Amino acid sequence: MVRSQGVAYLFLGPWLLGAIGLTVAPMVVSLYLSFTDYDLFNSPRWVGFDNYAKLFGDDPRYLHSVGVTLRYVAWSVPLKLVLALAVALLLNSLRGKGQAFFRSAFYAPSLLGASVGLALAWRAIFDTWVDTPDHALLTIVLLSAWQFGAPMVIFLAGLQQIPRDLVDAAAVDGAGWWRRLWSVTLPMLSPVLFFNLMLETIHAFQAFTQAFVVSGGRGGPADSTLFYTLYLYERGFTEFRMGYASAMAWVLLVAIAVITAVLFRTSRYWVFYGDER
């Protein structure tokens, strides 16, 4: 490690500027707003902890949206990561043009993002499933898992960085395919795995656009796809209760931060960095 206070801040310059001007300031404002009743157009009115009290005491739809989001995270994150890893491993055993072709092909779904056209396609393909409360959430989980291209690409890049000598050495030692995977590849891949797990989890908690376009903005049917951020949006923008929505945002932030901290803590048991001595 190079000792370097001043140089560090040189490198961090742009990020610091952006963080302070475009992130910290708005975050502080939103924290303030969470203690107010703010209808977007007129001055905010201080209400103390009322918003937070209402969230946990008097808002069944809120608790319902928490449940929907938790279920979504529990289903979609593992599914997406397993798919991404499996396909990446598969592709990694191909070379050259073959790998390039399949890489692009499997990434194609992610190119569509959350476009309206895709939402309509999804509604057409899954037809009545999308409009039945018991199945609607599942269709969104599938939509998210279908776009596994991003973590897949990251896994691939990580796989490429694993020194071939290590893997080959293991093969020479007589290790079978599964053994090689478990003892060499996965540990070497663990930083990337950790990264993907973290980010996918964070993104899953914040999932908005897919649910928004597929359910037409309402989180229906019967609130079965009422994601946390969707409910936040409804309260803030369509009901003009931005103070309440800000409180929701901060609760989410704290929750995600806690979960992330837990993930970080437990990571020292299974993540192995190449730059450690």
Next chain:
Amino acid sequence: MRRAGVVVLCLAGLALVSYPIAWLISASLTPVEDLVAHLRSLFPGRITADGYRGALEGAGGESFWTFLGNSTIVASGAVIGNVVSCSLAAYAFARLRFRLNGPLFAFALLTIMMPAHVTLIPQYVVFQHLEMIDTFVPLILPKLLATDAFFVFLMVQFMRGIPRELDEAARIDGCGPVRNYRYVVLPLSRPAMVTTAIFTFIWTWNDFFAQLIYLSSTENYTIPMGLRLFIDQTSSSSYGSMFAMSVLSLVPIGLFFLAFQRFLVAGVATTGLKG
């Protein structure tokens, strides 16, 4: 033999995964009157180019090429911004020792966890004061300032995977932190930077909400916005054109991906033990 098995498996997976895209393409070629029947099946009876004609003509007085150009400018700017600023910040977090490293990094991660909708209006106010509304600046400037902490984190993870022996070797050779960054870490981070470039391009290309908020004049609209001009539920919608534009929009980002994805092959077969 084994390779053939892998290829077959891949093809099967591909067929499954491509179905929705195939549906989209076929929808873009279906005449509007048949769209209803088409909702159930993949292959339309009749085919029409009306959708594409409408898409290329554009909406609101601007052609598809205008939207394309705008999307390209915004996405390219975002790519440059993210690649440069995030790699700089990531290097500081991953390799440089300074007192606030831990806390600042934690803070960077915190910024990823904030839902966008509540910081939207304060950010809008900032740009409103700078009189930058209805320009591309609010869409690109944040990227130049590494506000996409996702990529900072991505690069940090990659950089931490680069063996420190290389840094040591460089230091012995007399490299300070800046040259270390430029000649050792940066080249080896190519996969991470390419990944950043690709994701930034695609995510910015598809990012509808920020574009909706900051752009007002039709001539500044990007593709996701232009696309939505075709569907308005209070009047009549041009679904064919909307689907066609969705498909057309895939072309540039598909090409971008194809062009850059070969750099994902690190070329780190040597793992730099030779430096």
Next chain:
Amino acid sequence: MKAHGVLGLMLCTVLAASACGSGSGSGQTEIRFIWWGNDDRAKVTGEAVRLFESRNADIKVSTSFQNFQNYFEKLSTEIAGGNAPDVIQMDYRYLNEYAGRNVLLDLTPYVGKEIRTADWNPGFIGSGKLNGKQVAMPLAQNATAIVYDPKLFDAAGVKVPEIGWTWADYRERAAKIQASTGGKIAGSTDFGGTEDVFETWLRQHGKKLYAEDGKLGYSKDDLKAFWQLSKDFRDGSATTPPELVTTLNAGAEQTPMGKKLSASEHTYDSLYGGYHTVRPDELKLGPYPSDSKEALGSYRKPSQLISASARTRNKDAAVKLIDFLLNDPDAGKILGANRGLPANLKIREAVAQHLSGANKVVFDYEKAVDAKLGDAPPAPPKGDGAIYKLMQRKHEEIVFGKKTIDQAADEFFEDAEQALS
């Protein structure tokens, strides 16, 4: 490294390109006009605006448009961020969300003067009032209607919707149609979650959605009776199954009618164009069923309104543009029936001469029911937006069997009262 040089060059180009937003001239009054619609509306509105500019050399109008779904997000952000447009197209359901928060200019001083109202139906003007203040002017008129497929009615041997038919008639005919298609096509689209239908039904019973003081204008029993009505349709196999219930409020192509899964459906006549695009010349508009001889329930509703921002710095220019769009005969010719039946009656007659296709069907329908149309009530109070969604939600819970009508009604009233407070 060469790469850095290239990057630097690209950066400069991109920054330069991105700083080119829209320029502005000086010495002129500039106003911004924002509205929602599709490409056709963009064309005619653009033309009308340019005509306005040519007649008012000192006013420059920059326009912006979105589709309906995204319009209000953007509008709210702009207003909240201090960048409100000057002239704003408004929706009846959202009017008081904005007006009630002091965002719209009080046009009362201008009504009858700079905003001419000589050729207007006086009752119609009132639809843009809130607490005695004129917060918006109606742009065009529409009314509730039943859109139906005459072929299916004929095939089942039942009469098509006609003035004077009752809800019992509707249920019978719908059940017959549904039976005649073997259950594949529903006789009607389940209407229990649609506030617009509920309102029409309430008016037939002499009640209304909201009282003068902004509270609910109906009782729990009324709501239960209405939901029971839709349940009777379901029990009598006369309406769409639960999975189709949620699709009613999307564009025409997404509705059961648009997807050829239903034979008749509630709609607003101004939305007929959307149906016409996916099912050209197949569908017709008919009047609502009513159990009352005198009251049809439908009323002259403003399909859109036009208003000005309370924070505009160019009141006069904004008002001028509003008056131009509403009353100028040349503007009327250009705008045609794109936004619905023009509010100005003279312009409406002039436009009616040249109508064809979908617009003609709408015009003919309005003419046929005109005598029975009532005056619009004042725009719904703040919180109606939430109540509208609440009704959909509660109805979904009922049809999917998650709540009984009584439970849903109790919860509805609790939540509705909260929303209005």
